[in-house]
Amino acid sequence: MYINSPKEIESKSMDIIEEEMDKTSFTDEEKIVVKRIIHTTGDPSYKEIIKFKEDFVGEFKKAILSGEKIYTDTNMTKAGVNKKALNKNxxxxxxxxxxxxxxxxxxxxxxxxxxxxxxKAVEEGxxxxSVGNAPTALFKLLEEVDKGFKPICIIGVPVGFVGAKESKELLYxxxxxxxxxxxxxxxxxNVxxxxxxxxxxxxTERD
Structure with missing residues (x-):
């Protein structure tokens, strides 16, 4: 008999992922993010490569509660974010x-x-x-930082073999x-x- 309830599937998945989180140094809130990434990708090795800095989770939560606009470099990311949760905030x-x-x-x-x-995003305030695809976007964003621009927070997770790893190392x-x-x-x-x-x-309370 297989599980056919979305909530039950997610709950069971998170329980399994929790077993992979032993001996990690993430805070409780960081661990929630890491577990969500692993749940999305099906790849427990992410726990070895995810890095946080400067209380990212806390600052991003403040930005959400303040209704800050979020820029993403792909429509795929935009489509993957929970619309009800966005609307509630x-x-x-x-x-x-x-x-x-x-x-x-x-x-x-x-x-x-x-x-x-x-x-354009910087000009519009x-x-x-969130950069999940294009290393050039992350490099450009950091050029803007070098010129004095101060973002609230950055999700920098571009994928690929040309510039992606280098752009993330520079960000970090x-x-x-x-x-x-x-x-x-x-x-x-997706990450x-x-x-x-x-x-x-x-x-945000989920429906």
Whole structure:
């Protein structure tokens, strides 16, 4: 007989994942995020590569409760975030990568759309960033930080073999920025969405 209740499946999955969390140094709230990532990916090895800095969970929760807009570099992440939880906190999640003006700007300047979209997000006053796909987006965001921009927090988990690992290592070298990253080639839009959802669920009652 197999389990056919979504809530029961998730609960049982989390119990199994909890057994994988022995001897980790995560705080209780960080552990909730790590478990959500492992639940999403089916990959317990994430517990070895996930890194937090500057009370990321606490600062992200404050941003959620303040209704801060969230920028994400992919529509896939945007689609994967719980809409009811966003609405309960009056949060807008945006991704400018497919906007016509971004397409034209990237073409004109010879950059990626992800790079150009970060410029737009900074110009529009976005302070919470999620990068799950494009290393160029993370590199550009850190260039903005070097110029004095101060994000509230950064989810930096781009996936791939060209620049992804390097962009995350660079992110992790920064101090005074609440962040979460995965120090490897692993990551992705689904991981980014799971991080956002984990923090949303900490402050929002789920239906």
């Amino acid at each position: 009056n949060i807008e999640i945006v991704s400018y990568v497919s906007d016509p003006d971004i397409f034209e700007k990237a073409k004109k300047n010879g950059t990626t759309r992800s790079y150009a979209a970060i410029e 976005v302070k919470v960033f 070298s920064y101090n005074n920025i609440p962040l979460i990253t995965t120090l490897s080639t692993k990551g992705g839009s 980014a969405a799971s991080i956002i959802n984990a923090c949303l669920y900490m402050v």
